[in-house]
Amino acid sequence: MSGPLVYLVTGEPSGDRLGAALMHALKAQRPDVRFAGIGGREMQAAGLVSLFDISELSVMGITEVLPRLPSILRRLREVTDDVLARRPDVLVTVDSPSFSLRVAKRVRAANPAIPTVHYVAPSVWAWRPGRAAKMARHVDHVLALLPFEPPYMEAAGMTCDFVGHPIAERAPVTAADLAAFRQRHGIAADAPLLLVAPGSRRGEVSRLMPLFVDSVRLLVPAHPGLRIVVPVAETVATEVTAGFGDLAPVFVTPEMGEAEKRAAFAAADAALVASGTVTLEMAAGGTPHVAAYKAAPLTAMIVRRLLRIETANLVNLASGTRAVPEFYQEAATPEALAAAVSPLLSDTPERAAQLAAADAALSALGRGAEAPSIRAARSVLRVLDRAAQGSG
Numbered sequence: 001m002s003g004p005l006v007y008l009v010t011g012e013p014s015g016d017r018l019g020a021a022l023m024h025a026l027k028a029q030r031p032d033v034r035f036a037g038i039g040g041r042e043m044q045a046a047g048l049v050s051l052f053d054i055s056e057l058s059v060m061g062i063t064e065v066l067p068r069l070p071s072i073l074r075r076l077r078e079v080t081d082d083v084l085a086r087r088p089d090v091l092v093t094v095d096s097p098s099f100s101l102r103v104a105k106r107v108r109a110a111n112p113a114i115p116t117v118h119y120v121a122p123s124v125w126a127w128r129p130g131r132a133a134k135m136a137r138h139v140d141h142v143l144a145l146l147p148f149e150p151p152y153m154e155a156a157g158m159t160c161d162f163v164g165h166p167i168a169e170r171a172p173v174t175a176a177d178l179a180a181f182r183q184r185h186g187i188a189a190d191a192p193l194l195l196v197a198p199g200s201r202r203g204e205v206s207r208l209m210p211l212f213v214d215s216v217r218l219l220v221p222a223h224p225g226l227r228i229v230v231p232v233a234e235t236v237a238t239e240v241t242a243g244f245g246d247l248a249p250v251f252v253t254p255e256m257g258e259a260e261k262r263a264a265f266a267a268a269d270a271a272l273v274a275s276g277t278v279t280l281e282m283a284a285g286g287t288p289h290v291a292a293y294k295a296a297p298l299t300a301m302i303v304r305r306l307l308r309i310e311t312a313n314l315v316n317l318a319s320g321t322r323a324v325p326e327f328y329q330e331a332a333t334p335e336a337l338a339a340a341v342s343p344l345l346s347d348t349p350e351r352a353a354q355l356a357a358a359d360a361a362l363s364a365l366g367r368g369a370e371a372p373s374i375r376a377a378r379s380v381l382r383v384l385d386r387a388a389q390g391s392g
Helices: 013-029 041-045 062-086 097-110 130-135 150-155 175-184 202-222 234-243 258-267 278-284 297-306 314-319 334-345 349-364 372-391
Strands: 005-009 034-038 090-094 116-119 141-144 159-162 193-197 227-231 250-253 270-274 289-293 326-328
Touching (some): 005 013, 005 062, 005 097, 013 090, 034 062, 062 097, 141 150, 193 202, 202 289, 202 334, 227 258, 258 278, 270 278, 270 334, 278 289, 278 314, 289 334, 314 349
Parallel strands (some): 005 034, 005 090, 116 141, 193 270, 227 250, 289 326
16 A cells, blocks of 8 residues: 655745655655645755746745746646545645645635645744744644744644754854855955855845945945955845946855855855845855845735734844844845944944844754754644544
8 A cells, every 4th residue: 555645836946845755755764655735846855846947936026026926826737636636645745835826725615635734834923923824724734943833823723743943953164164165165264254145036036136236335434355256046146246246346146056055154254145045145144234125016015014023033033132134125225234244243242233133043942952853743743643633
């Protein structure tokens, strides 16, 4: 008899990484488990035959999604039909809530017997708290990355396990790796190094690139010998390379693999980044950072009306501090960003406060405990066992 079929759905690189780690952990605990669904390169490398390339789903913001809506709706129908045809033992939607939860909703309406797990709790503590109650209509169980999320999910009627954030199981980059990175790229050991990460989507890059370039222009004369590294996604490499093209100390590296990217994160003395999950990458690398974001005007107007928190930075949230400076919309100016980044490039109280906050955040997210992917797999298997007992 064949093993249980787990159908996974994600639509962006962050979900692809989570899904791949979950697949490996499920295989380790249940070698007979089978997979189907949609995922990116990492999930495909773990054994998933994806229905289609997820890159066409990696859009965000109202103005960015609207032109792609017909294509997205077509893919939504295609995935839903495939789930219903395969009748998996569990449907696991991973991140990408605007797409994956719509799949879950349609599947639940057509076949309520298929149990559904959503991996990455929606940030209802930040905005739109009603999303949890809506999600509970078609999701049975949630895997939460943050320790304070389960009560919100359980109050809405779902079961929920805090499994920890995947950043917590990442092996630290060694001092030898950092030295080797600088040597490979001709960066002196004592040269200040700034990492700039303007995002991975064309829309966010187009809004943040001019801001980040102008901020760097202000920093260069104030920090003699400053070098800048800009790891970028292949999808936006052309735009980013052109944007930084006339700044001599910059090198843009679209070919950088995952190991080299992590070495870059850790080798940098400070970073200027697009607000998002990359802030936890900075924490894991021990790199103090400043976060900024500029959404499309319509998206920003709607989000402002719904926001319920004072900080959107995950290091600040997990550590219970405000150590990481963050600037949004009109507050994000070159002068403000440069002034916030500058003290992080040397030994200052601001730098020390960020390093302490990063350490506290990583501990809260599960560092030192059992690997999040293993905990997530165990949680999914419990859902499978409950479903099997119910049907038996």
